[in-house]
Amino acid sequence: MVSDGVRAVPGPGHGYLPPGEGWVKLNQNESPYALTPDEWEALWEQLRSVPLHRYPDPNHAAVEEAIAGLTGLSPSMVLAGNGANEILELVVRSTCEPGDEVLTVAPTYPTYGRFCAMNRVRLVEVPWGPDFAFPLRELLAAVSPRTRLVLLCRPNNPTGHLYPGREVLALADAVPCLVAVDEAYGDFAGDTMADCVRSVPNMAVVRTLSKAYGAAGLRFGYLLASAETVRAARALQTPYGLSGFTQAAALFLLSRPDAMRRRRDAILAGREDLVRRLGRVPGLTVFPSSTNFVLVRTAGSADALDRHLRARGIAVRNLKWEDRHLRISVGTPEDHVRLTEALEAFDAAHAWPAYGRDG
Ligand SMILES: Cc1ncc(COP(=O)(O)O)c(C=O)c1O
Numbered sequence: 001m002v003s004d005g006v007r008a009v010p011g012p013g014h015g016y017l018p019p020g021e022g023w024v025k026l027n028q029n030e031s032p033y034a035l036t037p038d039e040w041e042a043l044w045e046q047l048r049s050v051p052l053h054r055y056p057d058p059n060h061a062a063v064e065e066a067i068a069g070l071t072g073l074s075p076s077m078v079l080a081g082n083g084a085n086e087i088l089e090l091v092v093r094s095t096c097e098p099g100d101e102v103l104t105v106a107p108t109y110p111t112y113g114r115f116c117a118m119n120r121v122r123l124v125e126v127p128w129g130p131d132f133a134f135p136l137r138e139l140l141a142a143v144s145p146r147t148r149l150v151l152l153c154r155p156n157n158p159t160g161h162l163y164p165g166r167e168v169l170a171l172a173d174a175v176p177c178l179v180a181v182d183e184a185y186g187d188f189a190g191d192t193m194a195d196c197v198r199s200v201p202n203m204a205v206v207r208t209l210s211k212a213y214g215a216a217g218l219r220f221g222y223l224l225a226s227a228e229t230v231r232a233a234r235a236l237q238t239p240y241g242l243s244g245f246t247q248a249a250a251l252f253l254l255s256r257p258d259a260m261r262r263r264r265d266a267i268l269a270g271r272e273d274l275v276r277r278l279g280r281v282p283g284l285t286v287f288p289s290s291t292n293f294v295l296v297r298t299a300g301s302a303d304a305l306d307r308h309l310r311a312r313g314i315a316v317r318n319l320k321w322e323d324r325h326l327r328i329s330v331g332t333p334e335d336h337v338r339l340t341e342a343l344e345a346f347d348a349a350h351a352w353p354a355y356g357r358d359g
Pocket residue numbers: 028029082083084085086109153157182184185207208209210216219220221
């Protein structure tokens with residue numbers, strides 16, 4: 001009853017943990033900071049005026065105009081959706097036919113593979129160069145007659161690194177397809193390619209309120225692209241798919257950029273604290289980060305350290321990458337204290353005998 005293509009689609013991710021169980025939750029790159037009571041109060045006021053007995057605006061005009069105002073783009077170049085995830089899937093679906101190819105640089109956000117599988121599209125992964133250099137030449141060599149989209153994560157998840165925008169522009173200049181830049185973590189890098197979509201018609205930028213804005217539970221993201229790309233993605237959206245509450249709450253958050261900056265700055269300070277603490281743990285190599293998480297290389301089994309942390313109520317992302325990499329989100333100062341205590345209790349010499357001998 002189910003088609004073979006659908007059977008091959010992997011299920012949703014497994015990062016969710018029920019709240020209220022005391023987890024130190026550092027596995028999904030969420031903001032550790034909730035809205036303040038005053039912000040909640042003001043937000044309730046806005047939500048109270050949403051006419052729940054009427055359909056919401058299917059064109060999301062108010063919130064898209066607000067985004068246009070913030071980015072300096074025309075509203076025809078903005079599309080709002082249910083998180084960057086919905087937008088990314090629409091970008092894949094609106095550019096590719098079954099059997100087409102999407103190019104990306106690996107390792108990256110694994111959900112790109114899921115969106116490709118959902119659309120019977122082949123994901124072609126080009127590895128990062130040495131020290132995670134952008135593999136411009138290799139990407140160009142991987143372009144085939146079936147390549148319809150290049151999907152780039154900038155800064156990249158899970159490596160956390162930012163690579164030069166000029167290399168992305170050079171790629172966009174050379175390929176005959178759309179280049180979509182996923183800027184889910186762009187607010188932390190203080191760097192965006194949003195301006196480029198004005199002058200480069202085959203570029204698109206995807207952004208979200210899930211990270212620096214601290215609203216992963218809201219499910220709001222948006223696309224910035226040429227009017228033609230936006231129109232095609234909009235045509236594939238479920239009618240009335242973006243609820244009136246979501247539109248109102250997104251408008252509320254976007255109209256308070258200072259609150260976002262305060263939370264982002266607290267997370268950036270937290271990242272320094274996290275990097276300092278991790279840097280003191282024997283056997284861990286911490287990579288530089290332009291995001292709200294850090295990539296850590298372990299001298300022995302990452303599985304063993306992940307199990308140790310989970311047993312102490314600490315969730316990090318086990319990347320299953322050579323069994324040597326974990327990704328740890330920036331948490332609150334209290335989260336970092338609990339993480340540090342758990343790391344200090346990890347007996348590396350016992351769990352990682354080879355490392356214990358050498359190191
Ligand atoms: C690179 C990247 N893109 C997109 C998303 C999904 O964002 P959203 O919550 O807006 O769907 C994530 C979430 O972790 C991400 O890491």
